[in-house]
Amino acid sequence: MNVPFNDLYAQYLGLKDEIDGAIARIIADSAFIRGSEVEKFEERFGEAIGVRHCVSCANGTDALYIAMVGLGVKPGDEVITTAHSWISTSETITQAGGVPVFVDTEENGFCIDPEKIEEKITSRTVGIIPVHLYGQPARMDRIMEIAKRRGLWVIEDCAQAHLARFGGQMIGTFGDVATFSFYPGKNLGAMGDAGCLVTNRSDLARHAELFARHGGKGVHEIEGINSRMDGIQAAILNVKLPHLAAWTSARRSLAARYTEGLRGLSDVIVPEERPGGEHVYHLYSILSSHRDELRATLTAAGIGTVVNYPTPLPLLAAYKRFGLGVGDFPVAVSQTSRVLCLPIFPEMGEERVDHVVKVVRSHFGA
Numbered sequence: 001m002n003v004p005f006n007d008l009y010a011q012y013l014g015l016k017d018e019i020d021g022a023i024a025r026i027i028a029d030s031a032f033i034r035g036s037e038v039e040k041f042e043e044r045f046g047e048a049i050g051v052r053h054c055v056s057c058a059n060g061t062d063a064l065y066i067a068m069v070g071l072g073v074k075p076g077d078e079v080i081t082t083a084h085s086w087i088s089t090s091e092t093i094t095q096a097g098g099v100p101v102f103v104d105t106e107e108n109g110f111c112i113d114p115e116k117i118e119e120k121i122t123s124r125t126v127g128i129i130p131v132h133l134y135g136q137p138a139r140m141d142r143i144m145e146i147a148k149r150r151g152l153w154v155i156e157d158c159a160q161a162h163l164a165r166f167g168g169q170m171i172g173t174f175g176d177v178a179t180f181s182f183y184p185g186k187n188l189g190a191m192g193d194a195g196c197l198v199t200n201r202s203d204l205a206r207h208a209e210l211f212a213r214h215g216g217k218g219v220h221e222i223e224g225i226n227s228r229m230d231g232i233q234a235a236i237l238n239v240k241l242p243h244l245a246a247w248t249s250a251r252r253s254l255a256a257r258y259t260e261g262l263r264g265l266s267d268v269i270v271p272e273e274r275p276g277g278e279h280v281y282h283l284y285s286i287l288s289s290h291r292d293e294l295r296a297t298l299t300a301a302g303i304g305t306v307v308n309y310p311t312p313l314p315l316l317a318a319y320k321r322f323g324l325g326v327g328d329f330p331v332a333v334s335q336t337s338r339v340l341c342l343p344i345f346p347e348m349g350e351e352r353v354d355h356v357v358k359v360v361r362s363h364f365g366a
């Protein structure tokens with residue numbers, strides 16, 4: 001039995017008529033950029049997260065950049081973020097004129113370690129960007145307490161965590177603003193690039209509306225950029241959004257099945273479900289000290305896996321200028337050398353989870 005890492009086509013087939021119809025409608029109306037589907041999506045996604053404003057844009061990376069410009073990041077401003085994420089989180093800090101300051105990850109989880117944030121705060125620090133990596137909520141109680149006490153803004157990078165909750169509260173509602181990606185493989189995926197930011201702050205929403213659309217139409221109050229969600233992507237997302245809650249439950253129950261099945265293997269650490277933290281399993285990521293051998297076995301068995309991400313951000317060639325080393329991020333270094341993402345997607349089904357579990361267990365002779 002082959003198990004692909006993800007199967008976007010299976011999701012499309014389940015909604016084929018609706019998606020085809022939505023695309024045809026956009027073509028018939030020539031509503032290619034902006035238009036009623038985009039407005040509808042902004043309204044509905046904002047409601048789903050429980051925030052007053054949702055501003056769509058071209059992708060999740062732009063959403064981070066737009067949010068930082070709105071928050072007034074200036075040259076030399078330091079922004080604290082996690083050592084373990086996709087590079088969008090840190091490259092947009094630089095893009096906005098700031099300096100990324102990396103913090104190591106937590107021992108029992110994959111997100112920024114709140115206990116290591118304060119030692120990185122200086123007089124130049126302006127904000128914190130936690131990432132809910134793999135769909136696991138970062139410790140927002142501690143992070144918000146620090147941010148409030150030290151007068152810092154918070155952008156939640158929710159690109160991998162649609163509908164995750166922390167302490168019963170929806171992820172994306174803790175900080176000043178939160179950003180989402182609808183890259184095809186994300187928990188809510190378009191058929192191309194798309195993203196948005198959500199916020200309860202009307203000043204940030206208004207800035208984003210203007211800045212992402214050239215600072216206005218005809219009357220330009222400010223200079224901006226061109227970052228728009230197109231009508232076809234919005235129409236597809238409007239078809240998919242009503243299914244997101246059910247897909248999230250499916251991910252959570254497949255993950256629970258993996259966790260149960262992998263129990264008792266001494267060289268496999270399963271992702272932690274923390275009290276109060278509702279993980280949405282964008283990825284099901286295990287840690288194994290023999291990761292590469294395990295991965296080879298799975299590949300040989302026709303099971304797709306991914307290493308997300310092989311290197312902590314501060315140790316990438318892109319950040320050589322900071323002169324940081326492996327000793328500065330011991331937890332992230334250890335995690336990135338052991339992490340392996342197993343297949344998980346809503347349409348996967350229990351049988352295929354059981355098959356992957358069987359192959360992992362037999363690899364370890366269990």
Ligand SMILES: *Cc1c(COP(=O)(O)O)cnc(C)c1O
Nearest residue numbers: 059060061086088159181182183
């Ligand atoms: C996917 C992702 C982004 C960027 O989203 P794009 O839509 O691909 O630009 C940002 N941060 C994280 C953590 C991501 O996984």
